[in-house]
Amino acid sequence: MARCLFIPEIQLSVFQWIFVLDASHERHVAQATLAALARTCSAFHHIALDILWQQFGTIARAIQCMPHDLWGGDAIKSESGCICLKLHRHLTKDDWNIFRRYALRIRHLSLATQDVRRGKKLMVDIDDELLACLASMDATQPLLPNLTSLEWIIYDERDLRLIRRIMTKSLTSLFLEVWAISPVPDLLQFISSIAPTCPSLRKLTVHSVALSSHLRNSVSQTLCHLHHLTTIHCGILDAEVLNHLSRLPSLLELKLALQPNAEFQNELLFEQLQVLDVHAQDIPSAVDLVSRMRNKLTNLSIFSDNHTGASVLAQLFRRLSTFVSHDSLRRLQIMVAERPPHDLFSVLKLEDLHPLLSFNRLTHVLLDTGCGISLDDVAALELAQAWPNIMQLVLNKFLESPLPSSISPIGLLCFLKHCPDLLELTLEIDFSFIEEQDDQSHYWVGDTTHQHLSIFDVTYSKIHDAAKVAAFLSGVLPRTVHVHYSWIHALDDQREYAERWNEASRLFMRMKR
Structure with missing residues (x-):
């Protein structure tokens, strides 16, 4: 050799x-x-x-490297499809030495994946008693001394005892979910111990079903004592903690819920921040946070609980255009949870969206604004020309507007011609122009076809002639895998359109072949 x-x-x-x-x-x-x-x-x-x-080492595999008479898989699988490893005899020192030899090499541990609510599935689960026996051996050092990434769910006090044996100074990433229904006595103390136990922590995620004020305070205090963080996903943060985080030169990604009525006294630096995901009760408070930053954001997501009128959103767009770098922003998402009363329904027009057109490097735009977006073919052309690199454009996917769409198939063709990288498009279209034509050759389309669009969502587009619409779409969207719609079969006033779009989708797939 x-x-x-x-x-x-x-x-x-x-x-x-x-x-x-x-x-x-x-x-x-x-x-x-x-x-x-x-x-x-x-x-x-x-x-x-x-x-x-x-790359592939797990605590389950390390257990399976020990003698086979020590552990065994439960023959009855759990609801999540996992086989549970259980202890069959007493754990000896020789068993522990075998486990230790492999445990030294484990870098990643996830016991959060056993929770089906996160949408993951673990083929091998580990019984708590077996974990507890491992954790009781050699209490002078961590169970996995070279661990760098840890995902854990806390249900009760037992989970806390185990995670204390796994936490190590080498840890750089911690994902923590608190699913405890009843109070866990030492939880606050544990949260406070994260900073001294893991001083090199760079990524911290804390999720909780019910984030109490006491737990929020402990998380905030912990954040103030971690100085190398690059990624933070957590709950409500107050102005004081944000002031501290804004001075961290390492922070690149921040996901938080903004404390109601938070008052900022000074400018927030966040000079290196690239990804900001903020959940606020209202849009103006989120915009106030963004406008105080000296940033070069690449990703910006704003979620609001309360209904917001078109005038407030238009002001938001203007302020974003002023305070966010036009050259850096690639992804923009604005979601409003509460839908307006029918009598207060307002509409965004092209002039309201004009400030967003200055972000000409956008690749992903998702706007579900809680108010209508009134666009016509001229507006569609302006949007397509302003965002030539767009890959995902989603406009009001979940909102049925009382105003009919003014974008015709010609406006759709504008997006297809000027946005060659488009992979997903969500847009309400008025297909009456296609349905009224006797000649289905569509010579006016020319050779316009899009070779990348995979998902086309017509939301609440109305349809009367499924065959004509399907024929048109199959000609211009040869690579599209799915045509989605938002009409609901179970609702009497929507069933007619839902059935027609269902038929159009079937015809579309058949014509493509």
Whole structure:
């Protein structure tokens, strides 16, 4: 064997490429190759095992490396489809030494994936008693001393005892979900201990079903003692904590809920912040936060609970155009949860959207504003020309407007011609122009087809002739996989349009073939 292959740095570089070059979803080829290298050549053993366990190592696999008579899988699967590993006999020192040999190499641990509410599925689950036995061994040091990433769910006091044994100074990423229904006595103390226990923490996420004021205070105090954070996802933060975070030179991503009536005394720096996701009771308070930043945001998401009129939104757009860098912003999302009363329904017009057109590098725009967006074909052309790099455009996906759409298929073609990278489009279209034509050759379309659009959502577009609409769409959208609509079959006043769009979708897929 060439001498250079005995050098650990060269081995490390070559073996990492084994993982990179495996394009399969589960990385089975990379796992098999690294395992073979570790078994067949003593010179490769340690480096191959390190990479294998750093990428694929889990606490369940470390348990399964211990003698088979120690643990076993429960024959009855849980509702989430997991097989539960249970303790079959007493854990000995020899068992622990085997576990320890592999535990030293584990970098990532997720016991949050056992919770089906997060939409994940873990094939092997671990019984709490087995975890507790492991945690009771050698209490002088962490269970997984080189762990860098941890996801955990807290239901009760037992979960706290276990996570204390897993927390380590090497931890850089912590995802914590608090699902405790009844009070957990030491929870606040544990939250306060995160900073001294994990001083190198860079990513912190804290979710809770019911974030009490006491828990919020503990999270805020913890944030004030962490000085290397790059990513923060948490609940309500007050002005004082935001002032501290704004001075962190490392902070790149911040997701928070804004404290009601928060008052900011000074400018907030956030000079390196790139991603901001803010949930506020009202739009003006969120805009006040953004306008105080010296930022170069790439992603901005604003969620509001209260109904907001068109005039307030127009003011928001103007202030965003003033305070957010036009060159950096790539993704913009504005969502309003509360729908307006019918008699207070207001409408955004093209002139209201004009300030957003200055962000000419946008790739993703999602506006669900709680009020109508009145656009015609001229407006569609302006939007398409202003956002030539747009990949996702979603306008009022969940709002049925009392005003009929003024964008015709000609306006749709504007988007297709001027936005070649478009992957998803959500837009209400008036298809009457197509339905009234006797000639279905559509010569006026020319050779306009879009080769990338995958998802087209017509929201509450009205339809009368499913065949004509399907024929038109199949001609200009050959790559589109799905045509969605928002009409609901179960509602009497929407069933007619829902059935016609359902038929149009079936015809569309058949004509494409």
